Amino acid sequence: MIENEFIPDLKLSSIPVGVVSWSAPSNIALVKYWGKKENQIPENQSISFTLDTCKTITKLYFSKRDTSDENYSFEILLDGENKPDFKPKINTFFNRIEAYLPFLKSYHFKIETSNTFPHSSGIASSASGMSALALCLMSVEKLMNPEMSQEYFNKKASFLARLGSGSASRSIEGDLIVWGKHNAIEGSSDLFGIKYPYEVHDNFKNYNDTILLVDKGEKQVSSTVGHNLMHSHPFAKTRFKQAEENITKLKAILKSGDLEAFIALIESEALTLHAMMMTSMPYFILMKPNTLEIINKIWSFRKETGLHISFTLDAGANVHVLYPENETEEIYNFIKTELVAYCQNGHYICDQIGFGAQKL
Known part of the structure; x- marks a missing residue:
């Protein structure tokens, strides 16, 4: 299974404390994704323009816990204010990605995030938000495994982001991104977004x-x-x-x-x-x-x-x-x-x- 390539196959080095930060853009689909199967798999393929100004900026502080337990330890702030109502969604996201980031329960995370556009108003804030968080978590993994290639980093970030919000898989790279396995698009996958691999006229x-x-x-x-x-x-x-x-x-x-x-x-x-x-x-x-x-x-x-x-x-x-x-x-x-x-x-x-x- 392709998913298995995203499970670390080596023991990751431990980092006691640190902070990483990413900005991730929203995107606007040209061909729309609407309908999904289990595990955030799309019912149909989509292709999107990556945006520039509309983005989420996320800073992730992480510190090693003295003892880990069955619960994730994190707090989340939006525009400097605690957002306990966001915690169930993040908890669900962590549950979905723990197999691919086995260090999650070993750390306490402080997630500080802000958007350059109104939240929940149809500008895909979940896309930019979940992709920014996925990228921060991938940066933590890269600190533990510095040999990781950029290609693998981007692919896994898109894979993880998809498990938080389907359209987030299209917010890692740009400028045109395809998500969903399509016979006419080489390299396309239901599991992650890819850069559109073909010629694009100057008009676009x-x-x-x-x-x-x-x-x-x-x-x-x-x-x-x-x-x-x-x-x-x-x-x-x-x-x-x-x-x-x-x-x-x-x-x-x-x-x-x-x-x-x-x-x-x-x-x-x-x-x-x-x-x-x-x-x-x-x-x-x-x-x-x-x-x-x-x-x-x-x-x-x-x-x-x-x-x-x-x-x-x-x-x-x-x-x-x-x-x-x-x-x-x-x-x-x-x-x-x-x-x-x-x-x-x-x-x-x-x-x-x-x-x-x-x-x-």
Whole structure:
């Protein structure tokens, strides 16, 4: 089994105390992952742009415990405040990864984390948060095993991050990441994300993502609940097949530079994701009226100008406005004058394609 290669095959040296820190980006899926099997295995493949500005910064302090027991010892702070309500999720994560990081119960951990964007508002804070924590834990293992290669480090970090949040597997590297075994993508795996290994046209380099914060509040339905609703969804099998076919189509689009085909595919993917939510049982709608207003404005502006502005959505109300760098001036002016009015308190984030996590 491939998982076994992530279990340390040598005795790790013991480090008494230390601190490591990483920033890890969020990501925005172009072909969406929605639905998962046991052990955080995706029902369908996905591909994402890694973001740059939207990220989680995590500092991990670790100290050897005098005696280890059956419980993990850790505390977690978000923006300097204790977050005991985060502890069950971290405890579940540690349970899932202990076989691969056998030192977890031997240390006390202090996890200090902060986001550059609103938490739980559909900008994949779990992706950046869990990838940042996984990278910190991998840095601890690397201190114990300095011979570890960078390739193995990244692959295992993605593998571990996936066990905390599926989309976190796509937040280790950049700029395009594929997660899920796909016959047309060499090296792809359900267990971890990989850098997209094929030619990408200049049209898709330095792409911009302006995130319009329509609703900065907590999501009505957690992603975990949404994913689980795909188990009994009447359209699930058709959706999974559609995603697989769209990855194949996107591979050709990324090579050719066909912006019109790119726009049609990613907007269809965004609306399909929300269609799955609206047709599950129970059903739910995460888009807000202003989400639809923004989408219609984008469609009208694109038709009038011929500019390559497009949108995608995550599992929330916020809108990711995507556009090539060489059209920034006109499109950004349109965003400021026509779209920002639909944002909560006029708030939005200017972001662009990023190239992965950074050790701090």
